[in-house]
Amino acid sequence: xxxxxxxxxxxxxxxxxxxxxxxxxxxxxxxxxxxxxxxxxxxxxxxxxxxxxxxxxxxxxxxxxxxxxxxxxxxxxxxxxxxxxxxxxxxxxxxxxxxxxxxxxxxxxxxxxxxxxxxxxxxxxxxxxxxxxxxxxxxxxxxxxxxxxxxxxxxxxxxxxxxxxxxxxxxxxxxxxxxxxxxxxxxxxxxxxxxxxxxxxxxxxxxxxxxxxxxxxxxxxxxxxxxxxxxxxxxxxxxxxxxxxxxxxxxxxxxxxxxxxxxxxxxxxxxxxxxxxxxxxxxxxxxxxxxxxxxxxxxxxxxxxxxxxxxxxxxxxxxxxxxxxxxxxxxxxxxxxxxxxxxxxxxxxxxxxxxxxxxxxxxxxxxxxxxxxxxxxxxxxxxxxxxxxxxxxxxxxxxxxxxxxxxxxxxxxxxxxxxxxxxxxxxxxxxxxxxxxxxxxxxxxxxxxxxxxxxxxxxxxxxxxxxxxxxxxxxxxxxxxxxxx
Ligand SMILES: Cc1cc2nc3c(=O)[nH]c(=O)nc-3n(C[C@H](O)[C@H](O)[C@H](O)COP(=O)(O)OP(=O)(O)OC[C@H]3O[C@@H](n4cnc5c(N)ncnc54)[C@H](O)[C@@H]3O)c2cc1C
Numbered sequence: 448x449x450x451x452x453x454x455x456x457x458x459x460x461x462x463x464x465x466x467x468x469x470x471x472x473x474x475x476x477x478x479x480x481x482x483x484x485x486x487x488x489x490x491x492x493x494x495x496x497x498x499x500x501x502x503x504x505x506x507x508x509x510x511x512x513x514x515x516x517x518x519x520x521x522x523x524x525x526x527x528x529x530x531x532x533x534x535x536x537x538x539x540x541x542x543x544x545x546x547x548x549x550x551x552x553x554x555x556x557x558x559x560x561x562x563x564x565x566x567x568x569x570x571x572x573x574x575x576x577x578x579x580x581x582x583x584x585x586x587x588x589x590x591x592x593x594x595x596x597x598x599x600x601x602x603x604x605x606x607x608x609x610x611x612x613x614x615x616x617x618x619x620x621x622x623x624x625x626x627x628x629x630x631x632x633x634x635x636x637x638x639x640x641x642x643x644x645x646x647x648x649x650x651x652x653x654x655x656x657x658x659x660x661x662x663x664x665x666x667x668x669x670x671x672x673x674x675x676x677x678x679x680x681x682x683x684x685x686x687x688x689x690x691x692x693x694x695x696x697x698x699x700x701x702x703x704x705x706x707x708x709x710x711x712x713x714x715x716x717x718x719x720x721x722x723x724x725x726x727x728x729x730x731x732x733x734x735x736x737x738x739x740x741x742x743x744x745x746x747x748x749x750x751x752x753x754x755x756x757x758x759x760x761x762x763x764x765x766x767x768x769x770x771x772x773x774x775x776x777x778x779x780x781x782x783x784x785x786x787x788x789x790x791x792x793x794x795x796x797x798x799x800x801x802x803x804x805x806x807x808x809x810x811x812x813x814x815x816x817x818x819x820x821x822x823x824x825x826x827x828x829x830x831x832x833x834x835x836x837x838x839x840x841x842x843x844x845x846x847x848x849x850x851x852x853x854x855x856x857x858x859x860x861x862x863x864x865x866x867x868x869x870x871x872x873x874x875x876x877x878x879x880x881x882x883x884x885x886x887x888x889x890x891x892x893x894x895x896x897x898x899x900x901x902x903x904x905x906x907x908x909x910x911x912x913x914x915x916x917x918x919x920x921x922x923x924x925x926x927x928x929x930x931x932x
């Protein structure tokens with residue numbers, strides 16, 4: 448029987464509120480309020496950039512530690528992350544049972560929310576989580592946890608103060624430009640969090656209106672009746688191909704460099720608690736080895752996404768087809784591969800993301816100072832990996848480190864809690880499976896750093912602390928035994 452969604456959701460929210468009260472939520476605030484300058488400008492404790500699942504979980508983790516944070520997201524409310532905008536899969540890849548950003552709270556899980564809305568029967572019947580339902584869940588999560596997200600607020604500049612005590616952030620808001628100071632900044636900026644789409648050079652010869660990256664916002668209705676090429680065979684390639692076919696494309700040719708599709712998702716196989724907790728402490732060689740192995744093995748597109756494409760008779764899987772060249776030909780384009788030439792009206796490159804600081808002008812003030820793995824580690828011949836080499840070399844609290852010590856004081860106040868943290872910390876900073884583990888590590892680490900920084904303040908508080916637990920009237924000193932009657 449389908450539950451009454453309104454009363455069931457209300458009951459779930461009451462249960463969650465009680466759980467939070469039992470757990471003493473939110474944590475008691477213990478941080479000193481800080482101001483700077485003659486006009487007493489307030490310094491925020493933490494600013495989180497990005498209100499996707501990582502930013503929400505980070506905010507909740509910090510609140511559990513009694514630390515005030517503000518989240519800024521450039522997207523309108525409900526459009527954070529890829530789910531409702533650029534993602535095109537029908538369902539998530541992740542198993543529905545994963546507890547994701549629930550931070551150890553059963554009543555905050557996707558399952559609790561789903562069952563309250565649609566019932567146990569629907570839960571049992573569901574295979575994978577529909578994409579937009581994940582977004583609906585995140586919207587609910589934000590509301591019930593009262594996460595302080597300021598939408599349509601883009602961070603356009605990040606500048607550690609020369610005295611290394613705080614970071615100034617330039618903002619573009621609906622009310623115009625402004626700036627804020629924060630003691631620490633968390634970059635929860637997503638899968639492309641330190642860059643953007645990886646665009647292959649061969650598209651440079653093509654008119655910009657004739658091609659798109661799979662992560663571009665685009666109306667696929669414009670592909671109706673067109674011959675479409677899709678470069679790549681990952682999950683986004685399959686999603687783009689499936690969406691184009693459903694939009695009425697005349698044909699979709701998948702151009703796949705490899706001779707076959709990978710069958711096994713090694714990243715999923717790697718996800719055991721020991722690695723989640725222990726990746727950071729592994730020696731460099733082992734960190735590189737495991738991430739490189741997973742990169743080389745490549746992640747297969749999901750089963751359902753592949754069937755979504757192959758079910759169309761006008762979809763063609765072309766293997767062994769790296770692009771040799773591409774050139775305009777009349778209103779169309781000729782794309783050459785070792786297997787022959789293809790003529791397309793439109794091309795979609797589904798070639799993933801990369802660290803690319805130039806793509807992110809908001810990082811101009813820090814980019815050249817961030818130490819990356821290529822500054823630290825030389826892989827064995829044959830194990831070179833550009834994605835890994837470009838990854839930031841992070842400290843234990845996801846903090847950036849300076850490439851040249853002293854060249855950018857205060858850089859360590861910026862914590863990289865997005866996908867490129869994976870080589871340093873493992874996959875705890877973006878994907879659903881271990882996002883709560885990452886958020887807890889981040890929040891407890893920040894609490895510890897704050898305490899150390901503010902030691903004198905807390906020590907003075909300790910000295911001034913005078914709340915008695917005994918009042919001296921609970922007992923009477925006994926006379927010596929010889930004087931007792
Ligand atoms: C198409 C797609 C499908 C995926 N499917 C799965 C899946 O099934 N399972 C899984 O585990 N993972 C999946 N992932 C990987 C991962 O879970 C998602 O990328 C997820 O969105 C990561 O969450 P996040 O909070 O780190 O980043 P996002 O959800 O991308 O949120 C980042 C936010 O930061 C904001 N932002 C960025 N820069 C600024 C700025 N300068 N100022 C203000 N705001 C800014 C953006 O507006 C955005 O809302 C998928 C990824 C993609 C792209």
